[in-house]
Amino acid sequence: MMLLTAKAPVTFWLSPAGHDHRGSVNLKFRQSFLFAKPNSKLSFSSLAYAPAMETKSYMDVELDSSRKIVEFCEVGDLKNAMELLCSSQNSNFDLDAFCSILQLCAERKSIRDGRRVHSIIESSGVIIDGILGVKLVFMYVKCGDLKEGRMIFDKLSESKVFIWNLMISEYLGNGNYGESINLFKQMLELGIKPNSYTFSSVLKCFAAVARVEEGRQVHGLIYKLGYNSYNTVVNSLISFYFVGRKVRCAQKLFDELTDRDVISWNSMISGYVKNGLDDRGIEIFIKMLVFGVEIDLATMVNVLVACANTGTPLFGKVLHSYSIKAAALDREVRFNNTLLDMYSKCGDLNSAIRVFERMDEKTVVSWTSMITGYVREGLSDGAIKLFDEMKSRGVVPDVYAVTSILHACAINGNLKSGQIVHDYIRENNLETNSFVSNALTDMYAKCGSMKDAHDVFSHMKKKDVISWNTMIGGYSKNRLPNEALTLFAEMQSESKPDGTTVACILPACASLAALDRGREIHGYALRNGYSEDKYVVNALLDMYVKCGLLVLARSFFDMILNKDLVSWTVMIAGYGMHGFGSEAINTFNQMRMTGIKPDEVSFISILYACSHSGLLDEGWKIFSIMKKECQIEPNLEHYACMVDLLARTGNLVKAHKFIQTMPIKPDATIWGALLCGCRIHHDVKLAEKVAERIFELEPENTGYYVLLANIYAEAEKWEEVQKLRKRIGQRGLKKNPGCSWIEIKGKVNIFVAGDCSKPQAKKIELLLKRLRSKMKEEGYSPKTTYALLNADEREKEVALCGHSEKLAMAFGMLNLPPGKTIRVTKNLRVCGDCHEMAKFMSKSVSREIILRDSSRFHHFKDGSCSCRGFW
DNA sequence: CTAGGGTTAG
8 A cells, every 4th residue: 555645635626628538537536646745644545536436437458457557556566567558569548557657657766667658658649738747747857857847847738836836846956946936936927826835945945045035025925825824834934034144034923923833943943043043042942842842853953053053061961861851862863963963062072972882873974973073172083083984884975074084184284194085085076066175175285285285276166265265375374475465366356355365365464574465455354344353353463563563553452342362462472573572471461361361372472572582580480370370281382482581591501401301302493492592692512512403303404504503603613614514515405595575565575695686786785885884984893703604804794785684674775765664574584794784774864674584573773673682 | 944064363
């Protein structure tokens, strides 16, 4: 017995006269069939009994095989039904046979059989229209051939609302909302009255394409046709308004709905959650409990999502036990999946794991949720293991699983695993999914392989704003600010930059000290309403700090309404970079007073500030606060700051001891900080010892060889300098060329040490010569030791004049209006002679010079520098 | 009405 649904009351309608040329055999039977849907409690025969009796007398031989086909279909025997249909000499079957077999083809989604039936119908000469036409359309549509179904649909001479609803809902299911809406408008024009099914589908379409106004008009029509008291229709309207973010409209409908069913309630929870109003969703759930409304799977899934978003695991636990006790949902996969995701989102990974392990049925969703849970906790190795296990159990990863695992590879920089995932993606053609290719781009960018990232990016057919942001952010993070800016410019013509883009591109401006570009982008953010976004705000603050506009940065900071930890950290680091150590400490204390707890990064910035201002005692105090009051274990960076602080302030022995008693293994930067101190305080002996440790740790890093060479040079140990040069040469290492730049009218002018090919080279040379002789007149002697050459003094002076920062400063003096501050940025640390000259320049031409080097800012004004020697 | 995925600041 085949069980069918008929949404009671079943509406019987008559086939158009003339089409039913075989007589009205089993008319009602067919019609009930047509309206029937699977999963009902009504039996097929109970609907069909009466007409079947009437028609007995019409039966002949052909009808007999028709009858048999119907019988085969009744028991679901498509094979025999098809055999009988195909083997018969003539094709004079009655409409019942065709309809039954088409219905079965539709249910089995057997398009091959369906097509054969179609061709037999065509060869039988029966006109395809009326019930038969509708049935054929139904078959094609259900078998997934919407195109063929549509062709027949378009030829139907007259059609009723049912088939229109079918077409509309099929286009909806395929995501072709526009076509659904077209059909809806067409049926209105033809005067076919939509019913509750039509409205449910079409409202979803208007929601999906965000055509809120037209949806409202449909609401009007619903009212006019009297469907505003239909539960299903009002439920659809509620969902529609929620998707359109018209929370109050949805609320009003719900409040005025007298006959709410469980779906109405569920729609309210889901709608609130979709609009970020998780608490109100939870309130609705509680009301359901209070009013004793039936609670089903969807209710629990919805409310668990709300709970996950609010991050309240305690409430989640209550929901968990309630669901098991009251509704025995713990065997439902969907419920378990949501539950484990809730635990993981609430930060209770262990409970999530427990749910996962107890699930007897696991789908790819369960695995993905679990993987994402691991990733969320930073346990990317565990995530990768789970992914492998999932595959070995025969669960096929889908696009969600793949994007999740790519994220895992990204956060631990695991390029190898990432590449394996990429291979899988290629084999299964998943790259066409934009989520996947964006995640791939991000994975490569985070693993530091911008070439691969660009490869994926450039092969994307459709780049969305996230693709661009990922790529631009990747360049920014990988210290390729010029590439970031170039891509940002390219983006303008293809995609509209959003707040995230702004937050991605600003660090590039900051690292280049490209103030004009940064300001432009600030303007863009203001015009487009992104200037309130906290990421944008903090990135802007950082940009102004790093472009040297400390005063402006401070007033910008003061205007931030909700300063978060990052805002404070940027400001503290800013003071540190600019040499205002005590201001940094004041700001740090203010931050703590407002109740914001410092984290690792903010401790780095405050310790850095102390070391760059030589605030020894204060630094130690903060170091102990970090450990004792904040329970933060210092990492290598914190230790580096402390070594730096000790070494700069001349406590070389203490610094050395400090390194030896560190609980974690010191790396090259730790020793490097001590080496810097050795240079400042001219301790060649210690420097040699320290340098050897460094060369063991980082034999390829030229910077340290150069640093030691400088120490030798300052001590005039030229032989040692030569030996070191040889050593560098043998290793095939090259000194990272010094490079400085200055932005003038939005254009970045780059100067490389010793490069005389730049425009205005002659003028620059002349200016520098003049300055040099003026300096000598006033008693400054060139710090020729920085030339690192064992040549005569004259030659050294010439070499020094080729230093990139001098070239850039001179270029600024020549090209900026008088009195305007000169802002120069250098990739390495500023040279001592250049530092002296900048001091002199600031006094003799009375203009401020702000020089940013790889370590800090130097504000030169009236002959002195803000760094007071701490650099 | 119902579960899982991608980009952003120190």
